[in-house]
Amino acid sequence: MSNDVKSLMRADAKKLQPGDAHYSAYVGPPQHYDFMGASQFRLLTTLGLRDHHRLLDFGCGSLRAGRLFIPYLLPGNYYGIEPNKWLIEEAIEKEVGRDQIRIKQPHFSHNSDFDSRVFGVKFNFIVAQSIFSHCGADLIEAALAGFRDVLEDDGLVLATFVHLGAAGLNEEFTDKGWAYPRCVAYRPETILGFIRSAGLVGDWIPWRHWQDWYMIGRTRAALPHKSSFGHLTGVVLRDRELSAGL
Ligand SMILES: C[S@@+](CC[C@H](N)C(=O)[O-])C[C@H]1O[C@@H](n2cnc3c(N)ncnc32)[C@H](O)[C@@H]1O
Structure with missing residues (x-):
């Protein structure tokens, strides 16, 4: 890993490419590092994360x-x-601080x-952003089977996939x-098939992202009703780039 790139301040790393060896670029477009975190936080708190x-x-x-x-x-x-x-x-080191780790004791x-x-515990929420957009069916199936086992009965999984046709991806991925x-990319029917095969139920939701968000649970009763999806827009006001769509 290049130390020059790695040691850049985040403000100076915004022109790097997704996947580059800086913590803000490896996970996606570094100019959206702030928004991509905020968007997940807004989605889960809208869905009731306490x-x-x-x-x-x-x-x-x-x-x-x-x-x-x-925090x-x-x-x-x-x-x-x-x-x-x-x-x-x-x-x-660069964002959270050791004090926050000492106080909030996250598990990794x-x-x-x-x-x-x-971890040997059950979860009320599971978020998997930009993970299945890089996975063959074998890994998606393994991950969803694990989610089924560790999700509380009324828990929710929020996960992104890339739909066929988005981002110039016109062939469904068939490798492992x-x-x-x-x-x-996958067809919506294929994604819903992965969810069903894992013994779970799920829906596409209209939360704004250049990928597509799915909400998944153990039973239909755990999922907010489709009539409430109008609240799940993820819309951003007063930012020219984000309000125009990603
Ligand atoms: C596009 S990034 C998304 C990171 C994060 N979810 C976010 O939204 O910022 C994909 C992440 O998946 C991680 N990853 C790779 N292999 C993995 C695995 N076997 N299990 C879990 N995560 C993995 C990568 O290291 C990378 O941090």
């Missing part, structure tokens, strides 16, 4: 969202899985097995494994 809930941030990267969730939740309630340990270390696992059972930093 401080006493346990949250799993699956593939938490450089705590783009974790740096907002960790919000009560101590011990934030759980992150991220095999690239350096991303969390950089985020603690660096396993790369797509296994969320490692992890593809990064490029993205892979």
